[in-house]
Amino acid sequence: xxxxxxxxxxxxxxxxxxxxxxxxxxxxxxxxxxxxxxxxxxxxxxxxxxxxxxxxxxxxxxxxxxxxxxxxxxxxxxxxxxxxxxxxxxxxxxxxxxxxxxxxxxxxxxxxxxxxxxxxxxxxxxxxxxxxxxxxxxxxxxxxxxxxxxxxxxxxxxxxxxxxxxxxxxxxxxxxxxxxxxxxxxxxxxxxxxxxxxxxxxxxxxxxxxxxxxxxxxxxxxxxxxxxxxxxxxxxxxxxxxxxxxxxxxxxxxxxxxxxxxxxxxxxxxxxxxxxxxxxxxxxxxxxxxxxxxxxxxxxxxxxxxxxxxxxxxxxxxxxxxxxxxxxxxxxxxxxxxxxxxxxxxxxxxxxxxxxxxxxxxxxxxxxxxxxxxxxxxxxxxxxxxxxxxxxxxxxxxxxxxxxxxxxxxxxxxxxxxxxxxxxxxxxxxxxxxxxxxxxxxxxxxxxxxxxxxxxxxxxxxxxxxxxxxxxxxxxxxxxxxxxxxxxxxxxxxxxxxxxxxxxxxxxxxxxxxxxxxxxxxxxxxxxxxxxxxxxxxxxxxxxxxxxxxxxxxxxxxxxxxxxxxxxxxxxxxxxxxxxxxxxxxxxxxxxxxxxxxxxxxxxxxxxxxxxxxxxxxxxxxxxxxxxxxxxxxxxxxxxxxxxxxxxxxxxxxxxxxxxxxxxxxxxxxxxxxxxxxxxxxxxxxxxxxxxxxxxxxxxxxxxxxxxxxxxxxxxxxxxxxxxxxxxxxxxxxxxxxxxxxxxxxxxxxxxxxxxxxxxxxxxxxxxxxxxxxxxxxxxxxxxxxxxxxxxxxxxxxxxxxxxxxxxxxxxxxxxxxxxxxxx
Numbered sequence: 001x002x003x004x005x006x007x008x009x010x011x012x013x014x015x016x017x018x019x020x021x022x023x024x025x026x027x028x029x030x031x032x033x034x035x036x037x038x039x040x041x042x043x044x045x046x047x048x049x050x051x052x053x054x055x056x057x058x059x060x061x062x063x064x065x066x067x068x069x070x071x072x073x074x075x076x077x078x079x080x081x082x083x084x085x086x087x088x089x090x091x092x093x094x095x096x097x098x099x100x101x102x103x104x105x106x107x108x109x110x111x112x113x114x115x116x117x118x119x120x121x122x123x124x125x126x127x128x129x130x131x132x133x134x135x136x137x138x139x140x141x142x143x144x145x146x147x148x149x150x151x152x153x154x155x156x157x158x159x160x161x162x163x164x165x166x167x168x169x170x171x172x173x174x175x176x177x178x179x180x181x182x183x184x185x186x187x188x189x190x191x192x193x194x195x196x197x198x199x200x201x202x203x204x205x206x207x208x209x210x211x212x213x214x215x216x217x218x219x220x221x222x223x224x225x226x227x228x229x230x231x232x233x234x235x236x237x238x239x240x241x242x243x244x245x246x247x248x249x250x251x252x253x254x255x256x257x258x259x260x261x262x263x264x265x266x267x268x269x270x271x272x273x274x275x276x277x278x279x280x281x282x283x284x285x286x287x288x289x290x291x292x293x294x295x296x297x298x299x300x301x302x303x304x305x306x307x308x309x310x311x312x313x314x315x316x317x318x319x320x321x322x323x324x325x326x327x328x329x330x331x332x333x334x335x336x337x338x339x340x341x342x343x344x345x346x347x348x349x350x351x352x353x354x355x356x357x358x359x360x361x362x363x364x365x366x367x368x369x370x371x372x373x374x375x376x377x378x379x380x381x382x383x384x385x386x387x388x389x390x391x392x393x394x395x396x397x398x399x400x401x402x403x404x405x406x407x408x409x410x411x412x413x414x415x416x417x418x419x420x421x422x423x424x425x426x427x428x429x430x431x432x433x434x435x436x437x438x439x440x441x442x443x444x445x446x447x448x449x450x451x452x453x454x455x456x457x458x459x460x461x462x463x464x465x466x467x468x469x470x471x472x473x474x475x476x477x478x479x480x481x482x483x484x485x486x487x488x489x490x491x492x493x494x495x496x497x498x499x500x501x502x503x504x505x506x507x508x509x510x511x512x513x514x515x516x517x518x519x520x521x522x523x524x525x526x527x528x529x530x531x532x533x534x535x536x537x538x539x540x541x542x543x544x545x546x547x548x549x550x551x552x553x554x555x556x557x558x559x560x561x562x563x564x565x566x567x568x569x570x571x572x573x574x575x576x577x578x579x580x581x582x583x584x585x586x587x588x589x590x591x592x593x594x595x596x597x598x599x600x601x602x603x604x605x606x607x608x609x610x611x612x613x614x615x616x617x618x619x620x621x622x623x624x625x626x627x628x629x630x631x632x633x634x635x636x637x638x639x640x641x642x643x644x645x646x647x648x649x650x651x652x653x654x655x656x657x658x659x660x661x662x663x664x665x666x667x668x669x670x671x672x673x674x675x676x677x678x679x680x681x682x683x684x685x686x687x688x689x690x691x692x693x694x695x696x697x698x699x700x701x702x703x704x705x706x707x708x709x710x711x712x713x714x715x716x717x718x719x720x721x722x723x724x725x726x727x728x729x730x731x732x733x734x735x736x737x738x739x740x741x742x743x744x745x746x747x748x749x750x751x752x753x754x755x756x757x758x759x760x761x762x763x764x765x766x767x768x769x770x771x772x773x774x775x776x777x778x779x780x781x782x783x784x785x786x787x788x789x790x791x792x793x794x795x796x797x798x799x800x801x802x803x804x805x806x807x808x809x810x811x812x813x814x815x816x817x818x819x820x821x822x823x824x
Contacts, residue, residue, distance in 0.1 A: 061390070061392045062390055062392035062393050062397075064390070064451050065388050065390040065392075065397070065399075065449060065453075065477045066388060066399050067449055068450065069450055069452070069515055080435070081171055082164075082166050082171075082172070083436075084098050084099055084170070084171035084227075085097075085098050085174055086098075086143075086144065086379070086381070087141070087377055087379075088405075089105065089463070090377070090379070090415050091411060091415035092107050092125060093108065093125065093127055093160075094160045094176075095107035096162070098228065099381045099403065099405065100225075100383075101401070102199075102200040104198070104200070104203060104205075104223065104228060105198050105256055106195070106233075107196055107198075108160070108178070108194070109123050109125045109193075109260065110124050110158065110191055112153075112190070112191055113190040113191065113279075113281055113306060114190055114272065114279035114280070114281060115280070116280055123194075123263065123264065125260040125263075126467075127411040127415070128412055129806065133151065133152060133153060134152040134154065134790060135152040136150065136151040136152060136790075137150070137370060137373075137374045137810070138373035138374050138376075139369070139370055140345055141372075141374070141377040142376065143379065143429075143433055144164070144433075145341050146162060146163045146338060146342065146345070147160075147373070147377055148161050148338075149161075149377070152183075155189055156180055156181065156184070156191065156309055157180070158178060158179070159177075159178070159179045160177075161176070161179075163329065163334060163337050163341065165329050167321075167322035168321030169319075169321040170227065170319050171228070171319065172319060172322060173317060173318050173319060173329050174316075174317045175314055175315065175316045175330055176314065177312065177313070177314045177338075178193060178314075178315075179310070179312045180307065180309045180310055180311050180312075181310045188308050189308065189309045190307065190308050191306065191307055192283075192305070193305055193313065194284070195235075195315055196300055196301060196302045197233055197300070198256060198259060198298045198299065198300040199223075199225070199298055199300075200255075200256055201297045202226060203224060203226065204223055204224055204225075204299070205221055205222070205299055206222050206223065206301075207220075207250060207301055208221070208222060215246075217235075217237075217248070218246065218248040219234070219237060220234055221233040221301050221303075229319070230320035230321075231317060231319050231320055232317075232318050232320070233315065233317050233318075234318065234328075235303055235315060244306035245304075245305075246303075246305055247283045247285060247302075247304040248284070248301065248304065249266050249286060249301075250299070250302075251266055251300045251302070252293070252296035252299065253296055253299075253300050254297065254298070255297055255298055256463050257462040257465070257466040259298070259300060262300055266284045266285065266286070266287075266302070267282055268283055268284070268287060269283075281306075283306075284302050314331070314334065316329060348432075349368075349369055353372075353431075353817055353821040353823070355821060367786050368820055371792060371810060371813075372428065372432060372817050374792070374808060374810035374814065375428055375810050375814040376407075378407050378409075378810055379406065379408075379440070380406060380407075381403065381404070382403070382404045382417065382460040382461050382464055383401065384402075384460035384462075384465075385400060385402070385460065386398075386399040386455045386460065386475050387459075387475065388455060388474065388475045388476070389475075389476055390478075399449075399455065402447060402460070403443060403446070404417050404443050404444070405440050405443040406422060406458065407425040407426075407429060409421045409794075409811030410806045410808065410809045410810070410811065411808060412807070413809075414806065415467055416464045416467070416468070417460075418481075419444070419456040419481040419482075419484075419485075420481040420483075421484075421811050421812060422484065423482075423483070423484020423485045423486065424747070424811070424812035425488075425812065426488030426491075427487060427488055427818060428817060428818055430488055430491055430495070434492060434495065437488065437492065441485060441488060441512065442508075444485060445485075446515075448515045448518055449477075451477065451518075451522055452518035452523075453526075455475035455477075456475065456479060456480070456481035456554065457472065459472075459473055478538045478539065479539040479553075479554045480523060480526070480537065480575075481554060481556060482575075482578050483519070483520075483523065483578055489516075489585055489589070490584075492508075509589050509592050509593050512589075513589055513593045516586065517586070520582055520583075523582070526538070529571045529572075530568050533576075533610060533620070534571035534576065534620055536572055536575070537570075537572050539552065539553060540562070542565070542566040542567065545660050546658075546659065547733075548639060548640075548641050548724070548730070549562065549639070549724060549729060550564075550566050551729065552572075555574060555575070557678065557737045558736050560674075560677065560718065560737040561672065561674040561718070561724040561738070562631055562672060563631060563632070563633025563634055563667075564635045564667055565635065565667045569669055570631065570634075571620060571621070571631065572678075573620075573629050573630065573631055573678060574677075574678050576617075576621070577611075577681040577685045578681075578685070579607075580608060580687055581687075583611060584604070584605075584608045584612075586604040587602075587604035587605040588601075590604060612687045614687075614694070617629075617682060620632070626673045627697050628675050628679045628697070628698075628701075629680075629682050630672050630673050630674070630678075631671070631674075631678060632669070632670070632672065633669065633670075633672065635668070635671075635672050636665040636667040637673075638664040638665035639662070639664070640661070641659050641660070641728065641730070643657055644659075644662075659731035674718065674719075674722050674724065675701075676709065676716075676717050676718035676719055676722065677742075677745045679698075680709075680715075680745075682694070683698045683752050683756075684745065684749060684752050686755050690759045690761025690762075690763070690764070691761050695756065695763055699756075699763055703770060703773070707720040707721055711741065711777075711798045711801075712777055712781070712801065713796055713797075713800075713801035714741040714743070714774070714778045714796060714798075715745070715749055715774070716740065716741055716798035717737045717738065717739055717740055717742055717798075718737070725738055726739045739798050740797070740804070742795050743782070743795075743812055743816065744812035746774070747812070747815040747818065747824075749774060750774050750775050750819055750824070751824035753767045753768075754767075754824055755824075779816060779820055781801045782796075782816045785801065785802065785803040789803055791803060792807070792809055792810050793807050793808075793809050793813065794806045794807065794809040794813070
């Protein structure tokens with residue numbers, strides 16, 4: 001009789017042990033006499049067998065990190081061809097591509113002429129903070145059909161506008177209009193625009209040169225790719241404004257990340273008189289001593305046109321498959337269609353986010369539109385593979401090649417996908433266009449491997465990788481990131497009409513459920529803590545002697561203080577709260593996906609009840625001495641960074657000095673007792689009961705002392721009383737989550753305050769007062785800083801409210817739109 005498998009509870013939520021019992025063994029028919037010679041063969045055989053099995057197991061385990069959950073190309077995402085083309089290159093100031101793996105790409109560069117530059121040519125192309133533009137960003141963008149962007153330099157303003165028109169089989173037509181105007185009333189300004197089209201390993205493009213008023217000029221680029229079929233890009237034969245010279249060149253590039261380098265390689269200079277002074281004019285052209293490099297994979301055609309400001313130019317893309325086109329999308333037709341779509345955008349915005357009804361004026365509403373537009377205009381499409389590594393590998397290996405549609409946090413500094421940022425992004429995107437949000441979520445879940453792991457940073461393709469320091473490229477499969485996609489999915493579910501969930505809604509949940517289940521199980525098994533019902537972020541460096549407090553990058557909160565000495569004994573309250581939230585969302589999805597299997601939803605609901613049990617939560621994470629929720633681990637706060645001199649290992653060389661951490665107290669197992677964002681998580685994710693004494697304590701502390709978290713600009717990330725407040729983590733790492741105001745956590749705070757102000761409980765009135773004050777402070781400061789600087793920022797100074805960090809940061813800082821419209 002076969003053995004009976006019984007399932008017994010695991011010490012980790014969501015896990016299980018299998019126990020084989022009641023085993024029946026058939027007796028041997030003939031007694032076997034064991035002799036010494038048999039033992040020799042047995043030992044040798046077992047040794048060889050175990051060795052072979054060990055190698056096989058190691059190979060199998062190492063392959064799991066790069067094995068997809070299900071290898072079904074594009075099974076999750078079905079492209080809407082009306083959104084096939086888009087501004088899916090957020091890392092450049094202006095560029096478009098399709099959602100295909102090797103898309104034709106288009107882009108724009110510019111250069112102010114007749115300047116004798118002493119250093120490298122300031123040829124603008126990729127979004128760079130070092131360019132020090134006064135402002136740039138989308139003023140209006142609907143995520144699909146149109147966009148209007150201003151790029152403000154010191155002496156001039158460029159406006160880029162685009163409109164798309166459906167037609168044919170391959171994404172339709174589109175047109176760009178680029179206008180320039182001077183902000184300098186003195187000297188005339190000459191500007192060269194460099195438009196380019198480039199292939200990415202497949203397809204062909206060719207120049208069409210015609211005779212114009214100023215001689216030969218590029219009038220068309222004709223091409224063909226697998227996804228687009230045949231197409232033509234048209235340039236005007238006559239231009240408005242004072243036009244100067246036309247130049248064009250065809251080149252080979254090592255890849256899309258080298259297009260600017262390719263233009264610079266083709267750049268030549270000639271002297272020209274400008275107000276009786278010798279100045280340099282730069283133009284593109286072939287030179288014998290600057291040949292194309294070997295191993296190229298991109299064909300590029302550049303179109304350069306030079307104007308004196310003001311000017312206007314239109315560039316038209318037409319798909320050959322669009323056969324019933326009645327007119328060209330240019331001139332008055334472009335103006336009319338742009339105005340029509342912009343009007344629809346304005347009306348949709350007011351319907352989705354009724355800010356007039358909230359008392360906001362035109363300037364504040366335009367600010368909110370810009371915040372949303374930059375989120376939508378920051379959606380990028382990437383294709384390629386991550387570099388990953390498991391404990392079974394000595395070197396990184398390639399993940400599989402895959403698509404990713406993602407809203408990037410910052411076009412200049414973080415132009416790629418970040419897992420924990422994405423969940424916050426989709427809270428806003430889903431309110432605007434649920435279909436776009438669902439496509440992005442499905443795209444991310446397409447990254448789940450067979451283990452249930454998702455790399456927390458998606459660095460796909462040469463363009464994305466060129467912007468990332470090498471130490472952050474490799475992703476390790478033991479490392480998590482907060483599962484914030486559950487926030488977005490929960491929000492989408494709440495938008496469903498519960499009584500009449502549509503077939504489309506149900507299909508979306510059915511598609512994502514198996515991968516969500518694998519991801520959830522991965523968290524429950526790999527991020528479980530040593531003690532039952534606890535969790536611990538992996539990825540901390542236990543033996544670091546250079547960090548004041550070893551970072552926990554996997555938590556998303558980077559240098560926020562955790563236990564000073566990382567160990568297996570740690571338990572992290574924020575991760576436990578994330579898993580409680582995820583359990584509830586999984587239960588809700590299971591009810592829809594498997595209504596015929598009540599136990600499917602119940603197992604998640606049971607885990608949710610356990611993880612939200614307030615008494616158990618207090619037992620594991622409530623520090624009664626300090627009156628706050630806390631992490632637990634091997635800790636001392638008596639650590640300092642000091643400069644020390646060390647003997648040089650090289651004979652005859654002088655001593656070296658470096659900054660190291662010193663401990664003036666032996667660590668011990670205890671609560672960490674840092675008061676900041678982590679302390680708030682049971683409140684932020686609404687786990688606390690409305691009548692909880694701990695909720696009362698949090699609400700009292702929130703505004704009771706300005707040295708804790710409350711500021712006039714939002715909640716700071718770490719109390720001013722904490723020993724780590726605004727302390728550097730190493731000699732090279734300034735503080736990051738040690739006092740700064742972050743909008744994603746403040747969004748969760750106003751959301752939680754709104755919740756506790758509307759449910760029955762003794763602290764509802766207190767929560768309502770805090771809600772009004774915090775919401776007002778956040779909106780007022782973000783609007784004020786945007787008005788002063790032209791940007792939303794990565795975080796804000798807790799003393800004066802000034803924006804700081806990377807900019808523009810229209811990832812989760814754009815959640816100000818939901819705070820203004822009170823949609824949580």
